Amino acid sequence: KELGRAPSKCVGPEYKSSHEKPTATVSTEIPHENVHILPQTSQLISLLTMIRDKNTKRADFIFYSNRIIRLLVEEGLNHLPVQQHTITTPVGRTYNGVKFEGKICGVSIMRAGESMEQALRECCRSVRIGKILIQRDEETSQPRLFYDKLPEDISDRWVLLLDPMLATGGSALMAVDVLLSKGVPEERILFLNLIASPEGAANFSKRFPKLRVVTAFVDEGLDEKNYIVPGLGDFGDRFYTL
Ligand code: PRP
Numbered sequence: 097k098e099l100g101r102a103p104s105k106c107v108g109p110e111y112k113s114s115h116e117k118p119t120a121t122v123s124t125e126i127p128h129e130n131v132h133i134l135p136q137t138s139q140l141i142s143l144l145t146m147i148r149d150k151n152t153k154r155a156d157f158i159f160y161s162n163r164i165i166r167l168l169v170e171e172g173l174n175h176l177p178v179q180q181h182t183i184t185t186p187v188g189r190t191y192n193g194v195k196f197e198g199k200i201c202g203v204s205i206m207r208a209g210e211s212m213e214q215a216l217r218e219c220c221r222s223v224r225i226g227k228i229l230i231q232r233d234e235e236t237s238q239p240r241l242f243y244d245k246l247p248e249d250i251s252d253r254w255v256l257l258l259d260p261m262l263a264t265g266g267s268a269l270m271a272v273d274v275l276l277s278k279g280v281p282e283e284r285i286l287f288l289n290l291i292a293s294p295e296g297a298a299n300f301s302k303r304f305p306k307l308r309v310v311t312a313f314v315d316e317g318l319d320e321k322n323y324i325v326p327g328l329g330d331f332g333d334r335f336y337t338l
């Protein structure tokens with residue numbers, strides 16, 4: 097399979113000159129306007145280095161994945177609309193601020209997407225969370241839909257769709273079809289994702305150009321088993337069972 101060329105960049109704080117900084121592989125750049133890649137900071141790269149390492153044990157994998165997921169949720173929330181909100185401070189002055197407008201809910205693609213629920217709950221108190229169980233066939237890589245349970249008024253909400261891995265894109269596309277069939281407009285879906293392949297991102301953008309994707313990293317490509325490379329292996333296994 098064709099692999100993209102992942103760029104390298106000097107990574108580290110600005111007070112160090114570039115010859116003092118290490119080089120690291122950063123996200124592949126892709127031309128899709130609806131895909132937003134987190135800033136490739138030294139912190140993000142060091143967290144990704146931890147979870148990509150095959151020698152990282154489950155407890156550390158969970159801890160460092162949770163930190164990246166928190167960054168994704170915080171960035172994802174920036175894509176929700178806000179309205180003017182002016183308040184008065186305890187010293188009697190006004191402050192021109194904003195507040196979120198509209199209702200949201202999370203929807204996780206089980207099993208791996210459930211790992212992203214905690215960060216969403218930490219940021220959005222008592223947020224409603226729906227579930228879609230889609231499993232990718234290990235031989236054919238084709239997704240199969242088993243189950244969905246979603247908030248009844250989901251068509252009135254902004255939906256934060258959660259899945260850490262976007263490989264061929266088959267599972268996420270199927271999940272979006274479920275959401276559309278429940279009346280959620282495409283432009284009110286925000287897909288939060290940890291690692292995407294260029295192929296998955298392209299498939300997604302082509303089918304759903306109005307849906308926004310927030311990802312931490314676009315990798316080089318897919319291997320012959322449709323695993324993301326360099327990737328991190330099977331996210332669900334490493335987070336839940338290995
Ligand atoms: C993984 C992952 C995505 C899907 C990505 O889940 O969490 O849902 O594969 O692959 P795709 O883009 O090619 O569809 P998997 O079906 O392995 O189940 P799991 O969540 O139980 O690990």
Ligand code: URA
Nearest residue numbers: 263323324329330331
């Ligand atoms: N699912 C994963 O967990 N990892 C991959 O690389 C592809 C699908």
